[in-house]
Protein backbone atom coordinates (compact mmCIF):
# COMPACT_ATOMS: atom_id res chain seq x y z
CA UNK A 1 0.00 0.00 0.00
CA UNK A 2 3.02 2.24 -0.26
CA UNK A 3 2.98 3.33 -3.91
CA UNK A 4 -0.53 4.76 -4.03
CA UNK A 5 -1.39 8.39 -4.54
CA UNK A 6 -3.02 9.87 -1.48
CA UNK A 7 -5.80 12.31 -2.25
CA UNK A 8 -5.10 15.69 -0.78
CA UNK A 9 -2.10 14.48 1.19
CA UNK A 10 0.15 17.30 0.08
CA UNK A 11 -2.21 20.21 0.55
CA UNK A 12 -2.52 22.25 3.69
CA UNK A 13 -5.44 20.88 5.71
CA UNK A 14 -5.25 23.62 8.31
CA UNK A 15 -7.46 26.07 6.46
CA UNK A 16 -11.17 25.50 6.12
CA UNK A 17 -12.90 26.24 2.84
CA UNK A 18 -13.86 29.62 4.19
CA UNK A 19 -10.22 30.28 5.05
CA UNK A 20 -10.84 30.48 8.79
CA UNK A 21 -8.53 28.60 11.16
CA UNK A 22 -10.33 26.39 13.62
CA UNK A 23 -9.03 23.78 16.02
CA UNK A 24 -10.24 20.49 17.42
CA UNK A 25 -8.99 17.75 19.75
CA UNK A 26 -7.53 14.54 18.35
CA UNK A 27 -5.44 11.52 19.29
CA UNK A 28 -2.05 12.00 17.68
CA UNK A 29 0.66 9.35 17.25
CA UNK A 30 4.22 10.52 17.91
CA UNK A 31 6.19 7.29 17.45
CA UNK A 32 6.22 3.96 19.31
CA UNK A 33 4.54 4.25 22.71
CA UNK A 34 3.84 7.97 22.32
CA UNK A 35 0.35 9.37 21.85
CA UNK A 36 -1.32 12.57 22.98
CA UNK A 37 -4.89 13.90 23.04
CA UNK A 38 -4.15 17.38 21.79
CA UNK A 39 -5.23 20.41 19.83
CA UNK A 40 -5.02 20.07 16.03
CA UNK A 41 -6.27 22.12 13.12
CA UNK A 42 -9.75 21.07 12.10
CA UNK A 43 -9.47 19.35 8.72
CA UNK A 44 -10.99 21.06 5.71
CA UNK A 45 -12.28 20.00 2.33
CA UNK A 46 -9.24 19.56 0.08
CA UNK A 47 -10.63 17.73 -2.97
CA UNK A 48 -14.14 18.30 -4.38
CA UNK A 49 -14.90 14.60 -3.62
CA UNK A 50 -14.16 15.04 0.13
CA UNK A 51 -16.58 15.27 3.02
CA UNK A 52 -15.87 16.67 6.46
CA UNK A 53 -17.50 14.53 9.17
CA UNK A 54 -18.07 15.50 12.80
CA UNK A 55 -17.37 12.30 14.76
CA UNK A 56 -20.17 11.15 17.07
CA UNK A 57 -18.78 7.73 18.03
CA UNK A 58 -15.54 5.93 17.30
CA UNK A 59 -13.60 2.96 18.63
CA UNK A 60 -10.08 1.53 18.98
CA UNK A 61 -8.94 -1.37 16.80
CA UNK A 62 -6.26 -4.01 17.42
CA UNK A 63 -4.55 -2.46 14.41
CA UNK A 64 -4.28 0.84 16.31
CA UNK A 65 -2.37 -1.01 19.05
CA UNK A 66 0.01 -2.35 16.37
CA UNK A 67 0.53 1.22 15.16
CA UNK A 68 1.19 2.39 18.73
CA UNK A 69 3.83 -0.34 19.11
CA UNK A 70 5.56 0.89 15.95
CA UNK A 71 4.62 -2.21 13.89
CA UNK A 72 3.18 -0.08 11.06
CA UNK A 73 6.11 2.13 10.03
CA UNK A 74 4.19 3.94 7.25
CA UNK A 75 2.29 5.80 9.97
CA UNK A 76 4.36 8.93 10.42
CA UNK A 77 4.58 10.80 13.74
CA UNK A 78 1.92 13.51 13.84
CA UNK A 79 -0.80 11.31 12.30
CA UNK A 80 -4.25 11.16 13.89
CA UNK A 81 -5.11 7.46 14.43
CA UNK A 82 -8.43 5.61 13.94
CA UNK A 83 -10.36 4.16 11.00
CA UNK A 84 -13.80 3.41 12.44
CA UNK A 85 -16.76 5.54 13.46
CA UNK A 86 -20.09 7.22 12.83
CA UNK A 87 -20.75 10.90 12.55
CA UNK A 88 -22.63 13.79 11.01
CA UNK A 89 -21.66 15.47 7.75
CA UNK A 90 -20.39 18.99 8.44
CA UNK A 91 -19.49 19.97 4.90
CA UNK A 92 -19.16 18.33 1.48
CA UNK A 93 -17.00 19.12 -1.53
CA UNK A 94 -18.63 20.35 -4.73
CA UNK A 95 -18.43 16.92 -6.43
CA UNK A 96 -20.12 14.95 -3.61
CA UNK A 97 -23.64 14.03 -4.71
CA UNK A 98 -24.81 11.31 -2.28
CA UNK A 99 -24.39 13.26 0.97
CA UNK A 100 -25.20 16.68 2.35
CA UNK A 101 -24.63 18.65 5.57
CA UNK A 102 -26.48 17.08 8.49
CA UNK A 103 -26.57 13.50 7.14
CA UNK A 104 -25.76 10.76 9.65
CA UNK A 105 -23.07 8.52 8.18
CA UNK A 106 -21.13 5.35 8.81
CA UNK A 107 -17.42 5.70 7.96
CA UNK A 108 -15.85 2.72 6.21
CA UNK A 109 -12.31 1.78 7.24
CA UNK A 110 -11.61 1.44 3.51
CA UNK A 111 -11.62 4.55 1.33
CA UNK A 112 -12.48 3.86 -2.32
CA UNK A 113 -12.90 5.95 -5.45
CA UNK A 114 -15.36 3.51 -7.05
CA UNK A 115 -13.81 4.18 -10.46
CA UNK A 116 -10.39 2.52 -10.73
CA UNK A 117 -9.81 -1.05 -12.01
CA UNK A 118 -9.66 -2.54 -8.52
CA UNK A 119 -12.81 -0.73 -7.36
CA UNK A 120 -14.63 -1.94 -10.50
CA UNK A 121 -13.75 -5.49 -9.43
CA UNK A 122 -15.04 -4.88 -5.91
CA UNK A 123 -11.50 -4.85 -4.47
CA UNK A 124 -11.93 -1.53 -2.68
CA UNK A 125 -9.04 -2.40 -0.37
CA UNK A 126 -6.69 -2.06 -3.34
CA UNK A 127 -8.23 1.17 -4.67
CA UNK A 128 -5.53 3.04 -6.56
CA UNK A 129 -6.54 6.26 -4.80
CA UNK A 130 -7.58 4.87 -1.45
CA UNK A 131 -7.65 1.53 0.38
CA UNK A 132 -6.79 1.57 4.06
CA UNK A 133 -5.53 5.14 4.37
CA UNK A 134 -7.60 6.52 7.31
CA UNK A 135 -5.52 6.72 10.48
CA UNK A 136 -2.70 5.17 8.47
CA UNK A 137 -1.54 7.39 5.60
CA UNK A 138 -3.90 10.30 6.30
CA UNK A 139 -5.49 11.57 9.52
CA UNK A 140 -8.13 9.26 11.01
CA UNK A 141 -11.27 9.13 13.10
CA UNK A 142 -10.08 9.37 16.72
CA UNK A 143 -10.75 13.09 16.56
CA UNK A 144 -13.62 15.55 16.72
CA UNK A 145 -13.59 15.90 12.91
CA UNK A 146 -12.26 13.81 10.04
CA UNK A 147 -11.84 14.48 6.32
CA UNK A 148 -13.13 11.56 4.24
CA UNK A 149 -11.80 11.40 0.66
CA UNK A 150 -14.07 9.88 -2.05
CA UNK A 151 -17.01 10.44 0.26
CA UNK A 152 -19.66 9.15 -2.16
CA UNK A 153 -18.14 5.67 -2.16
CA UNK A 154 -16.59 5.58 1.32
CA UNK A 155 -19.51 6.65 3.54
CA UNK A 156 -22.90 4.99 4.13
CA UNK A 157 -26.18 6.59 5.11
CA UNK A 158 -27.42 5.62 8.57
CA UNK A 159 -31.19 5.05 8.49
CA UNK A 160 -33.26 7.06 10.99
CA UNK A 161 -33.75 5.39 14.35
CA UNK A 162 -30.65 3.18 14.02
CA UNK A 163 -28.55 2.05 16.95
CA UNK A 164 -25.52 4.09 15.90
CA UNK A 165 -23.20 2.47 18.44
CA UNK A 166 -23.96 -0.96 17.03
CA UNK A 167 -23.15 0.39 13.57
CA UNK A 168 -19.60 1.36 14.60
CA UNK A 169 -18.93 -2.39 14.44
CA UNK A 170 -19.62 -2.11 10.71
CA UNK A 171 -16.70 0.21 9.97
CA UNK A 172 -14.20 -2.63 10.13
CA UNK A 173 -14.63 -5.73 12.26
CA UNK A 174 -17.91 -7.15 10.91
CA UNK A 175 -17.04 -6.84 7.21
CA UNK A 176 -13.52 -8.11 8.02
CA UNK A 177 -14.76 -11.20 9.86
CA UNK A 178 -17.40 -11.83 7.21
CA UNK A 179 -15.44 -11.18 4.00
CA UNK A 180 -12.00 -12.52 4.97
CA UNK A 181 -13.26 -15.33 7.21
CA UNK A 182 -16.76 -16.48 6.31
CA UNK A 183 -16.98 -15.69 2.56
CA UNK A 184 -13.38 -16.63 1.74
CA UNK A 185 -13.75 -19.69 3.99
CA UNK A 186 -16.85 -20.83 2.04
CA UNK A 187 -18.91 -21.62 5.14
CA UNK A 188 -21.83 -23.84 4.08
CA UNK A 189 -25.06 -25.06 5.71
CA UNK A 190 -24.23 -28.16 7.75
CA UNK A 191 -20.47 -27.65 7.49
CA UNK A 192 -17.95 -27.52 10.33
CA UNK A 193 -16.08 -24.32 11.16
CA UNK A 194 -13.11 -23.83 13.48
CA UNK A 195 -12.10 -20.28 14.40
CA UNK A 196 -8.66 -19.76 15.93
CA UNK A 197 -8.79 -16.58 18.01
CA UNK A 198 -11.77 -15.33 20.01
CA UNK A 199 -11.00 -11.61 19.93
CA UNK A 200 -13.35 -9.07 18.29
CA UNK A 201 -12.46 -10.25 14.76
CA UNK A 202 -12.85 -13.96 15.55
CA UNK A 203 -16.17 -13.15 17.25
CA UNK A 204 -17.27 -11.12 14.22
CA UNK A 205 -16.57 -14.20 12.07
CA UNK A 206 -18.50 -16.33 14.56
CA UNK A 207 -21.54 -14.02 14.42
CA UNK A 208 -21.62 -13.77 10.62
CA UNK A 209 -20.82 -17.47 9.98
CA UNK A 210 -24.23 -18.18 11.47
CA UNK A 211 -25.93 -16.62 8.39
CA UNK A 212 -25.08 -19.96 6.72
CA UNK A 213 -26.18 -22.33 9.52
CA UNK A 214 -23.02 -24.44 9.81
CA UNK A 215 -23.50 -27.58 11.94
CA UNK A 216 -20.57 -26.80 14.22
CA UNK A 217 -18.60 -23.66 15.07
CA UNK A 218 -15.62 -24.39 17.29
CA UNK A 219 -13.78 -21.46 18.91
CA UNK A 220 -10.16 -21.88 20.02
CA UNK A 221 -8.44 -19.35 22.31
CA UNK A 222 -6.33 -19.37 25.50
CA UNK A 223 -8.62 -16.86 27.31
CA UNK A 224 -11.55 -18.41 29.21
CA UNK A 225 -13.50 -15.14 29.31
CA UNK A 226 -13.36 -14.71 25.55
CA UNK A 227 -14.39 -18.34 25.12
CA UNK A 228 -17.37 -17.80 27.43
CA UNK A 229 -18.38 -14.83 25.24
CA UNK A 230 -18.00 -17.04 22.15
CA UNK A 231 -20.31 -19.63 23.69
CA UNK A 232 -22.89 -16.90 24.33
CA UNK A 233 -22.52 -15.69 20.72
CA UNK A 234 -23.33 -19.11 19.30
CA UNK A 235 -20.15 -21.25 19.33
CA UNK A 236 -21.17 -24.91 19.54
CA UNK A 237 -17.85 -25.86 21.19
CA UNK A 238 -15.03 -23.91 22.84
CA UNK A 239 -11.46 -25.11 23.31
CA UNK A 240 -8.92 -23.49 25.63
CA UNK A 241 -5.72 -24.37 23.78
CA UNK A 242 -3.58 -23.55 26.81
CA UNK A 243 -5.23 -26.47 28.63
CA UNK A 244 -6.41 -28.88 25.92
CA UNK A 245 -4.73 -30.09 22.71
CA UNK A 246 -6.89 -28.36 20.10
CA UNK A 247 -5.86 -30.77 17.29
CA UNK A 248 -7.01 -33.86 19.19
CA UNK A 249 -10.16 -32.15 20.41
CA UNK A 250 -11.20 -30.94 16.92
CA UNK A 251 -10.56 -34.46 15.56
CA UNK A 252 -12.82 -35.91 18.24
CA UNK A 253 -15.53 -33.33 17.55
CA UNK A 254 -15.47 -33.88 13.77
CA UNK A 255 -15.32 -37.66 13.52
CA UNK A 256 -11.56 -37.53 12.85
CA UNK A 257 -12.01 -35.36 9.74
CA UNK A 258 -11.08 -31.85 10.85
CA UNK A 259 -13.04 -28.68 10.07
CA UNK A 260 -14.29 -27.79 6.58
CA UNK A 261 -13.49 -24.11 7.23
CA UNK A 262 -10.67 -23.00 9.49
CA UNK A 263 -10.49 -19.27 10.14
CA UNK A 264 -7.22 -17.74 11.40
CA UNK A 265 -8.07 -14.65 13.48
CA UNK A 266 -4.84 -14.02 15.41
CA UNK A 267 -1.95 -13.29 13.04
CA UNK A 268 1.07 -15.15 14.43
CA UNK A 269 2.98 -18.10 12.90
CA UNK A 270 1.85 -20.59 15.60
CA UNK A 271 -1.86 -19.99 14.99
CA UNK A 272 -1.54 -20.20 11.20
CA UNK A 273 0.41 -23.45 11.59
CA UNK A 274 -2.30 -24.75 13.94
CA UNK A 275 -4.93 -24.05 11.27
CA UNK A 276 -3.08 -26.41 8.92
CA UNK A 277 -3.52 -29.22 11.45
CA UNK A 278 -7.26 -28.53 11.91
CA UNK A 279 -8.46 -28.44 8.31
CA UNK A 280 -10.39 -31.38 6.81
CA UNK A 281 -9.61 -32.78 3.36
CA UNK A 282 -11.30 -30.54 0.82
CA UNK A 283 -11.39 -27.72 3.33
CA UNK A 284 -10.38 -24.08 3.34
CA UNK A 285 -8.04 -22.13 5.60
CA UNK A 286 -9.19 -18.51 5.53
CA UNK A 287 -6.64 -16.11 6.95
CA UNK A 288 -7.80 -12.89 8.60
CA UNK A 289 -4.82 -12.28 10.91
CA UNK A 290 -2.35 -9.49 10.17
CA UNK A 291 0.98 -11.35 9.93
CA UNK A 292 4.32 -9.69 10.56
CA UNK A 293 6.44 -12.87 10.27
CA UNK A 294 6.58 -15.81 7.87
CA UNK A 295 4.82 -18.99 8.96
CA UNK A 296 5.69 -22.55 7.99
CA UNK A 297 3.60 -24.07 5.23
CA UNK A 298 3.30 -27.84 5.69
CA UNK A 299 2.95 -28.81 2.06
CA UNK A 300 4.28 -32.27 2.89
CA UNK A 301 0.97 -32.88 4.71
CA UNK A 302 -1.38 -30.64 2.73
CA UNK A 303 -0.40 -31.31 -0.90
CA UNK A 304 -2.77 -34.25 -1.41
CA UNK A 305 -5.70 -33.00 0.65
CA UNK A 306 -7.41 -30.56 -1.74
CA UNK A 307 -6.88 -27.66 0.63
CA UNK A 308 -7.52 -24.04 -0.27
CA UNK A 309 -5.69 -21.26 1.58
CA UNK A 310 -7.12 -17.77 1.17
CA UNK A 311 -5.90 -14.31 2.12
CA UNK A 312 -7.69 -10.99 1.78
CA UNK A 313 -7.77 -7.42 2.95
CA UNK A 314 -11.29 -6.38 3.86
CA UNK A 315 -12.97 -4.63 0.92
CA UNK A 316 -16.10 -3.53 2.85
CA UNK A 317 -18.20 -4.45 -0.20
CA UNK A 318 -20.61 -6.30 2.12
CA UNK A 319 -21.23 -3.28 4.37
CA UNK A 320 -24.66 -2.42 2.85
CA UNK A 321 -25.82 -6.02 3.28
CA UNK A 322 -24.50 -6.23 6.85
CA UNK A 323 -26.20 -2.93 7.66
CA UNK A 324 -29.53 -4.44 6.64
CA UNK A 325 -28.95 -7.50 8.84
CA UNK A 326 -28.32 -5.21 11.83
CA UNK A 327 -31.43 -3.16 10.98
CA UNK A 328 -33.53 -6.31 10.79
CA UNK A 329 -32.02 -7.55 14.11
CA UNK A 330 -30.71 -10.70 12.43
CA UNK A 331 -27.25 -9.65 13.55
CA UNK A 332 -26.68 -8.20 17.03
CA UNK A 333 -23.41 -6.30 16.76
CA UNK A 334 -24.03 -4.33 19.96
CA UNK A 335 -23.01 -7.37 22.00
CA UNK A 336 -19.39 -6.83 20.92
CA UNK A 337 -19.29 -3.55 22.89
CA UNK A 338 -18.04 -3.93 26.46
CA UNK A 339 -16.82 -0.47 27.49
CA UNK A 340 -17.84 3.18 27.03
CA UNK A 341 -15.70 6.30 27.34
CA UNK A 342 -15.96 9.96 26.44
CA UNK A 343 -13.87 10.72 23.36
CA UNK A 344 -11.81 13.13 25.49
CA UNK A 345 -11.01 10.19 27.80
CA UNK A 346 -9.40 8.22 24.96
CA UNK A 347 -6.04 7.74 26.71
CA UNK A 348 -7.83 5.76 29.45
CA UNK A 349 -9.77 3.87 26.79
CA UNK A 350 -6.45 2.81 25.23
CA UNK A 351 -5.23 1.57 28.62
CA UNK A 352 -8.37 -0.54 29.01
CA UNK A 353 -8.21 -1.91 25.46
CA UNK A 354 -4.49 -2.66 25.81
CA UNK A 355 -5.27 -4.78 28.88
CA UNK A 356 -8.19 -6.48 27.16
CA UNK A 357 -7.79 -9.85 28.92
CA UNK A 358 -7.65 -8.32 32.41
CA UNK A 359 -10.38 -5.76 31.67
CA UNK A 360 -12.55 -8.29 29.80
CA UNK A 361 -12.68 -5.80 26.96
CA UNK A 362 -13.88 -6.53 23.43
CA UNK A 363 -14.78 -3.24 21.73
CA UNK A 364 -14.78 0.15 23.44
CA UNK A 365 -17.05 2.97 22.29
CA UNK A 366 -15.84 6.58 22.47
CA UNK A 367 -18.55 9.21 22.34
CA UNK A 368 -17.90 12.86 21.55
CA UNK A 369 -19.56 15.46 23.77
Ligand SMILES: [Zn+2]
Nearest residue numbers: 061062063172
Ligand atom coordinates in the same frame (compact mmCIF):
# COMPACT_ATOMS: atom_id res chain seq x y z
ZN1 LIG B 1 -9.48 -1.91 12.38
Ligand SMILES: [Zn+2]
Nearest residue numbers: 113116119127
Ligand atom coordinates in the same frame (compact mmCIF):
# COMPACT_ATOMS: atom_id res chain seq x y z
ZN1 LIG C 1 -10.63 2.99 -6.67
